[in-house]
Amino acid sequence: xxxxxxxxxxxxxxxxxxxxxxxxxxxxxxxxxxxxxxxxxxxxxxxxxxxxxxxxxxxxxxxxxxxxxxxxxxxxxxxxxxxxxxxxxxxxxxxxxxxxxxxxxxxxxxxxxxxxxxxxxxxxxxxxxxxxxxxxxxxxxxxxxxxxxxxxxxxxxxxxxxxxxxxxxxxxxxxxxxxxxxxxxxxxxxxxxxxxxxxxxxxxxxxxxxxxxxxxxxxxxxxxxxxxxxxxxxxxxxxxxxxxxxxxxxxxxxxxxxxxxxxxxxxxxxxxxxxxxxxxxxxxxxxxxxxxxxxxxxxxxxxxxxxxxxxxxxxxxxxxxxxxxxxxxxxxxxxxxxxxxxxxxxxxxxxxxxxxxxxxxxxxxxxxxxxxxxxxxxxxxxxxxxxxxxxxxxxxxxxxxxxxxxxxxxxxxxxx
Amino acid sequence: xxxxxxxxxxxxxxxxxxxxxxxxxxxxxxxxxxxxxxxxxxxxxxxxxxxxxxxxxxxxxxxxxxxxxxxxxxxxxxxxxxxxxxxxxxxxxxxxxxxxxxxxxxxxxxxxxxxxxxxxxxxxxxxxxxxxxxxxxxxxxxxxxxxxxxxxxxxxxxxxxxxxxxxxxxxxxxxxxxxxxxxxxxxxxxxxxxxxxxxxxxxxxxxxxxxxxxxxxxxxxxxxxxxxxxxxxxxxxxxxxxxxxxxxxxxxxxxxxxxxxxxxxxxxxxxxxxxxxxxxxxxxxxxxxxxxxxxxxxxxxxxxxxxxxxxxxxxxxxxxxxxxxxxxxxxxxxxxxxxxxxxxxxxxxxxxxxxxxxxxxxxxxxxxxxxxxxxxxxxxxxxxxxxxxxxxxxxxxxxxxxxxxxxxxxxxxxxx
Numbered sequence: 001x002x003x004x005x006x007x008x009x010x011x012x013x014x015x016x017x018x019x020x021x022x023x024x025x026x027x028x029x030x031x032x033x034x035x036x037x038x039x040x041x042x043x044x045x046x047x048x049x050x051x052x053x054x055x056x057x058x059x060x061x062x063x064x065x066x067x068x069x070x071x072x073x074x075x076x077x078x079x080x081x082x083x084x085x086x087x088x089x090x091x092x093x094x095x096x097x098x099x100x101x102x103x104x105x106x107x108x109x110x111x112x113x114x115x116x117x118x119x120x121x122x123x124x125x126x127x128x129x130x131x132x133x134x135x136x137x138x139x140x141x142x143x144x145x146x147x148x149x150x151x152x153x154x155x156x157x158x159x160x161x162x163x164x165x166x167x168x169x170x171x172x173x174x175x176x177x178x179x180x181x182x183x184x185x186x187x188x189x190x191x192x193x194x195x196x197x198x199x200x201x202x203x204x205x206x207x208x209x210x211x212x213x214x215x216x217x218x219x220x221x222x223x224x225x226x227x228x229x230x231x232x233x234x235x236x237x238x239x240x241x242x243x244x245x246x247x248x249x250x251x252x253x254x255x256x257x258x259x260x261x262x263x264x265x266x267x268x269x270x271x272x273x274x275x276x277x278x279x280x281x282x283x284x285x286x287x288x289x290x291x292x293x294x295x296x297x298x299x300x301x302x303x304x305x306x307x308x309x310x311x312x313x314x315x316x317x318x319x320x321x322x323x324x325x326x327x328x329x330x331x332x333x334x335x336x337x338x339x340x341x342x343x344x345x346x347x348x349x350x351x352x353x354x355x356x357x358x359x360x361x362x363x364x365x366x367x368x369x370x371x372x373x374x375x376x377x378x379x380x381x382x383x384x385x386x387x388x389x390x391x392x393x394x395x396x397x398x399x400x401x402x403x404x405x406x407x408x409x410x411x412x413x414x415x416x
Numbered sequence: 417x418x419x420x421x422x423x424x425x426x427x428x429x430x431x432x433x434x435x436x437x438x439x440x441x442x443x444x445x446x447x448x449x450x451x452x453x454x455x456x457x458x459x460x461x462x463x464x465x466x467x468x469x470x471x472x473x474x475x476x477x478x479x480x481x482x483x484x485x486x487x488x489x490x491x492x493x494x495x496x497x498x499x500x501x502x503x504x505x506x507x508x509x510x511x512x513x514x515x516x517x518x519x520x521x522x523x524x525x526x527x528x529x530x531x532x533x534x535x536x537x538x539x540x541x542x543x544x545x546x547x548x549x550x551x552x553x554x555x556x557x558x559x560x561x562x563x564x565x566x567x568x569x570x571x572x573x574x575x576x577x578x579x580x581x582x583x584x585x586x587x588x589x590x591x592x593x594x595x596x597x598x599x600x601x602x603x604x605x606x607x608x609x610x611x612x613x614x615x616x617x618x619x620x621x622x623x624x625x626x627x628x629x630x631x632x633x634x635x636x637x638x639x640x641x642x643x644x645x646x647x648x649x650x651x652x653x654x655x656x657x658x659x660x661x662x663x664x665x666x667x668x669x670x671x672x673x674x675x676x677x678x679x680x681x682x683x684x685x686x687x688x689x690x691x692x693x694x695x696x697x698x699x700x701x702x703x704x705x706x707x708x709x710x711x712x713x714x715x716x717x718x719x720x721x722x723x724x725x726x727x728x729x730x731x732x733x734x735x736x737x738x739x740x741x742x743x744x745x746x747x748x749x750x751x752x753x754x755x756x757x758x759x760x761x762x763x764x765x766x767x768x769x770x771x772x773x774x775x776x777x778x779x780x781x782x783x784x785x786x787x788x789x790x791x792x793x794x795x796x797x798x799x800x801x802x803x804x805x806x807x808x809x810x811x812x813x814x815x816x817x818x819x820x821x822x823x824x825x826x827x828x829x830x831x832x
Binding site for chain 2: 011012013014015016017019020021023024025027028031036037038039040041042043044046048049052053056060071072073074075107108109112114115132153155210212221276278281282283284285286287289290291293294295296299300301302303304305306307309310313314343344357358359391392395
């Protein structure tokens, strides 16, 4: 099995506030092709320590990947230090400078002189294009070993790794196949889930199954390894199918898709539309739904009715309802959904009203109390939740529950 | 200034799901007494790599701290490897074994034979008691250097560090105070910013200044160190003031506050209200503003008018305007803002319409084209932007520019 080391570069990663997270994604991709990560280093903009780290890593491990430190400023040292660590020179590429100038022109800005530094690359290395930023990457062979030098931002290094590093590594790693399935579950706790499915996954000795907790969801990660690709896939799928059978509709994602992706796909497939009336989530549900390209097909509009006045004038909530039951009530939520659906003329309207905190809770309605309503051609129904957590988590969990309410409704409509 | 390295030991920290977080807490504690963390390593249960890592660390840095790998099982190798790395023997302590036996008896269990391994410590090191677990820590002087070997679980290593390591290190480090300032800047690139302020910060030799790029903002982190607390604060503030003077209104945050915090504070202080009409950002601006507790005081409502129909019926945008100039135009943005402000009766209304991509761009209006308008008592004005990046970044940058547009307007109104 080939071994890898990952080196994250940047003094900000050595502060109490920040930590390297690039390596998690890279580790996943490397593991998928049977490469094991043996060591990770986080080093600042410190030429001596970085050089020693790269030099040692190349000695010890088959594949070394650095992330970060390729920016244009003085304290971005990875370019020259990585060259030095493998005893190479940096060479200047005119076409890289030309390309940089063109980019800056397109943004309507003149290229600062210091960006010229980004036109230098390690002698004899492949230049890895970066469509999402100004720093190109580099891929160098060092004897039998490989050094990949990537920019820090995930939006730059991830596509670069997939397009230009992974194909090389696959070739080198040969044939070990790791097939993963990632099931995401809503409405079930970590231990309840484990109790339910442990008898299933423990029977698969060659499969690694992890249960991870992440904000509002629990994930079941299944990872089957085999020298035969079909067999690896078959084992992963078989175990995943059994887990899905056991858990039913609580599994909303069969391959790691987000809730907004799943809901968007269901709406698109059925040609249905939705509108939203949000209070405590303040636009978060709309933001999540519209994060998907193509969401304008199914999402027509949303109202963020934070004040009572807005609930009345924008959604037609009755002021008697607000007086009698309060803004945070099933009655208000239902009127919000019905009013939104009438105005937007959508198949579904989802509304939400609640107390995200930290203030505003009472004995009867503590912080975390949330009402979600869904209106469609058949009428309106609502649900009450009391979510634990801080303001951020309560808002996030509310948005997840609202989207899940819609998901279950669409699936149910389908059964008929 | 003394330097430190932190080594986290454990194969589970090299999986895609987990990362070391002990080092963040340790870094904070070290920084507080003026010790800088220069490198962090995460290494598995791998004797060769761990030994090399500890050996190099002790050579390079004044203080080396390891966490983890002190359990009783075969794959807990830190005890013997750390001894070997500093060329010492492990010695057996009867009293440690007795203590372990007593603990197990108290839990009503017999001590497993393998726990005997935890009675061995590095020759000549201080034994650090662990009231919360079975693994003691070790503190060894290696010439002028220090090696602290701590257990992995935070509830074991944190009290151990505070009670038995920190007092030693304070003595060695002497009294050094570190004062930080964190300025956040909008509308300026990393390199342009560096060009503008490098002449200022390079004059302060004793201050560490880092320029960090984070989505749409650039951060200037200033960290002044002095043996006198007042002097450290004075230096940090003085440099921060000069940077602010140079950059002017582009500095929106003087102590790390987010844009939504800053805008929320400005609105609250002045008793002003705002409403939002969003298209391409799909609720993101509302979501950011309402992320702040107490935002209901200044944010009354928002409309997410994704479809043309919603722009017309909810905001009163004229269909001729949409036909003639398109949904993504200054004219539409301005009518959206004016319509929103009239309906919501707020002091300000901010609107946004643009092309977040990946589809929908044209030669004339490429992906990233965004119009932002702001309506107030004096009328309406709009700005055009062309943002680089993918859908996520375009939406985020748009939301930031819209909030910044509002911020600058409030500050300007104030000048009069």
